[in-house]
Amino acid sequence: MAIISVQNLVKQFKTLNAVNGISFSVDEGEVFGFLGPNGAGKTTTINILCTLLSPTSGKAEIAGFDCAGSPDRVRSSIGLIFQDTTLDAGLTAYENLKFHAYLYNLDSKLAEKRIDEMLAVVALQGRKHDLIKNFSGGMKRRLEIARGLLHYPRVLFLDEPTIGLDPQTRNTIWGFINALREKENITIFMTTHYMEEAENCDRIAIIDNGSIIALDTPARLKQMVHGEIIHLVTADNDRAIQEIEKLFNITAREENGGLSLETEKGEEFIPKLIHSLPLQTLSVSLKKPTLNDVFLKLTGRTIRDDVLSDSKEVTREFVRSHRRAQR
Amino acid sequence: MIQVRPIYVICLREFKKFFREKSRLFGTLARPVLWLFVVGNGMSSLIRPHIGFSYLQFIFPGMIGMTILFSSIFSSISIVWDREFGFMKEMLVAPISRLSIVVGKAISGTLISVAQAIIILLLTPFLGLHLTLMQFLEVVAMSTLVSFCITSMGILIAARLTSFDGFNIIMNFLVMPMLFLSGAMYPVTSMPSALHLLTLINPLTYGIDALKHVLLRNGTPPLGQEFPLSLDLFVVSSLSVIMLALAALSFSKKE
Numbered sequence: 001m002a003i004i005s006v007q008n009l010v011k012q013f014k015t016l017n018a019v020n021g022i023s024f025s026v027d028e029g030e031v032f033g034f035l036g037p038n039g040a041g042k043t044t045t046i047n048i049l050c051t052l053l054s055p056t057s058g059k060a061e062i063a064g065f066d067c068a069g070s071p072d073r074v075r076s077s078i079g080l081i082f083q084d085t086t087l088d089a090g091l092t093a094y095e096n097l098k099f100h101a102y103l104y105n106l107d108s109k110l111a112e113k114r115i116d117e118m119l120a121v122v123a124l125q126g127r128k129h130d131l132i133k134n135f136s137g138g139m140k141r142r143l144e145i146a147r148g149l150l151h152y153p154r155v156l157f158l159d160e161p162t163i164g165l166d167p168q169t170r171n172t173i174w175g176f177i178n179a180l181r182e183k184e185n186i187t188i189f190m191t192t193h194y195m196e197e198a199e200n201c202d203r204i205a206i207i208d209n210g211s212i213i214a215l216d217t218p219a220r221l222k223q224m225v226h227g228e229i230i231h232l233v234t235a236d237n238d239r240a241i242q243e244i245e246k247l248f249n250i251t252a253r254e255e256n257g258g259l260s261l262e263t264e265k266g267e268e269f270i271p272k273l274i275h276s277l278p279l280q281t282l283s284v285s286l287k288k289p290t291l292n293d294v295f296l297k298l299t300g301r302t303i304r305d306d307v308l309s310d311s312k313e314v315t316r317e318f319v320r321s322h323r324r325a326q327r
Numbered sequence: 328m329i330q331v332r333p334i335y336v337i338c339l340r341e342f343k344k345f346f347r348e349k350s351r352l353f354g355t356l357a358r359p360v361l362w363l364f365v366v367g368n369g370m371s372s373l374i375r376p377h378i379g380f381s382y383l384q385f386i387f388p389g390m391i392g393m394t395i396l397f398s399s400i401f402s403s404i405s406i407v408w409d410r411e412f413g414f415m416k417e418m419l420v421a422p423i424s425r426l427s428i429v430v431g432k433a434i435s436g437t438l439i440s441v442a443q444a445i446i447i448l449l450l451t452p453f454l455g456l457h458l459t460l461m462q463f464l465e466v467v468a469m470s471t472l473v474s475f476c477i478t479s480m481g482i483l484i485a486a487r488l489t490s491f492d493g494f495n496i497i498m499n500f501l502v503m504p505m506l507f508l509s510g511a512m513y514p515v516t517s518m519p520s521a522l523h524l525l526t527l528i529n530p531l532t533y534g535i536d537a538l539k540h541v542l543l544r545n546g547t548p549p550l551g552q553e554f555p556l557s558l559d560l561f562v563v564s565s566l567s568v569i570m571l572a573l574a575a576l577s578f579s580k581k582e
Contacts (some may be wrong), residue, residue, distance in 0.1 A: 050420050075422040086413035090344045102336035103421035 009058035018313035019104035033201035079153035136168035228266035233258035337431030388538035389511025402436030403481025436478035473534035514549035
């Protein structure tokens with residue numbers, strides 16, 4: 001059963017079409033990812049789904065409720081973790097969670113129970129009464145996840161859940177999310193521009209300039225980029241190219257002082273190749289296609305072309321914390 | 328439309344933060360204390376009104392008004408901070424009405440202002456002013472009304488303010504003129520007619536006038552109250568309702 005269903009969704013800001021008629025549906029229990037560069041329309045779509053923006057046209061439904069028509073019903077069914085932290089730094093972890101519990105109308109006893117339960121899930125029990133001010137970036141993220149889950153939402157939205165976090169913390173956060181998936185039948189909708197993160201999804205929609213340009217499982221998306229690439233260096237590369245042509249009917253090409261060839265199942269092909277080649281092989285490497293290659297193939301650019309906007313994000317963060325310090 | 332638990336918890340958050348940030352309490356109280364003890368006493372030796380009360384007594388209602396003005400504006404501007412630091416989103420995506428958010432902010436802002444007005448009231452013995460219990464209660468009641476009005480006004484402004492940069496403009500072009508054109512520190516009835524007109528559209532004028540009714544019982548214009556008490560109360564309470572409704576309206580608009 002589809003828990004999120006989006007049909008021909010359009011969002012226009014003055015002259016800019018942030019979202020350009022997208023349609024997709026997400027099944028209950030699925031982890032669904034939106035992958036795309038900054039400014040592709042990921043956050044706009046999330047904002048429409050979580051009732052913060054109204055669509056210019058089209059329809060978005062969560063758990064059978066229309067996002068524009070019955071926002072309160074939608075809001076009760078979703079939990080959100082935004083790109084920027086939305087915790088109150090002047091309150092403690094407990095107070096932030098309690099605030100949330102009251103907004104979602106959990107009764108006090110239940111709230112206390114859930115707060116302890118969720119703090120345990122994200123391993124922050126020991127910091128229950130500490131001010132958020134003194135939390136690290138990773139701890140804040142974990143607490144936000146705990147808060148997003150406090151009212152047992154059916155859909156959890158994660159907008160760039162690990163942006164600005166170091167790889168180790170990123171892994172910890174994913175550990176929590178995966179553990180959660182196993183325990184609860186929760187649907188996760190996430191956006192990201194990290195390839196490695198997208199690999200965690202059951203299905204991925206690749207979005208660019210407000211349109212979905214591909215939607216499938218990570219494995220199938222990667223099949224769009226034909227085969228895997230074997231790079232090998234031999235004692236005599238020219239002769240190796242001829243031999244490979246003769247033996248396997250594959251055209252290899254010279255590259256970086258060695259030769260490259262494309263094949264379907266690299267791991268199985270390498271032993272055959274080495275065994276059959278009548279000359280000495282000096283080194284072999286196998287490169288599997290990544291989602292970045294998929295994006296490159298579909299759009300002609302890599303998704304990481306946005307180093308600049310990342311540094312902008314850092315600057316903004318700096319200005320914020322600086323201003324906060326001045327208060 | 329109005330939900331009790333969200334309003335309660337929004338207020339609770341504001342109080343907690345208020346009492347944690349000692350500098351804010353100190354900051355808003357320092358100004359009226361300075362005026363009363365230093366300027367008030369200094370001017371009292373220069374100006375001796377022949378109406379039966381001192382300059383210090385004259386500015387006392389104004390100083391309560393000033394405390395309320397700054398405290399209320401500061402409370403409502405917290406909406407801009409909330410928005411900038413993301414916390415507003417937490418409230419906006421929760422299944423609560425926009426009106427509840429606005430009312431929660433208005434009630435918390437009001438109570439914090441009244442608390443500060445009461446602190447100033449407790450200083451009266453040190454100023455040589457003596458209030459009866461009845462006067463005390465009346466001042467608290469009127470302070471509540473005025474605080475609610477100014478907080479609602481602040482929320483209406485904050486709902487439209489998109490950045491901190493607007494904050495200084497509001498302080499310099501709205502809050503300070505509101506203070507100077509309210510009769511808090513000097514009588515405004517004898518001002519040039521253009522300026523006097525501005526005092527008439529200033530909600531704080533009516534608030535302070537109401538306080539003068541209680542605190543300067545035997546006063547007459549230009550130093551005492553200017554309007555009938557009923558007019559003061561009518562203007563302040565109707566403005567509160569109008570501004571709060573407008574604030575709730577501009578909050579529920581989304582792109």
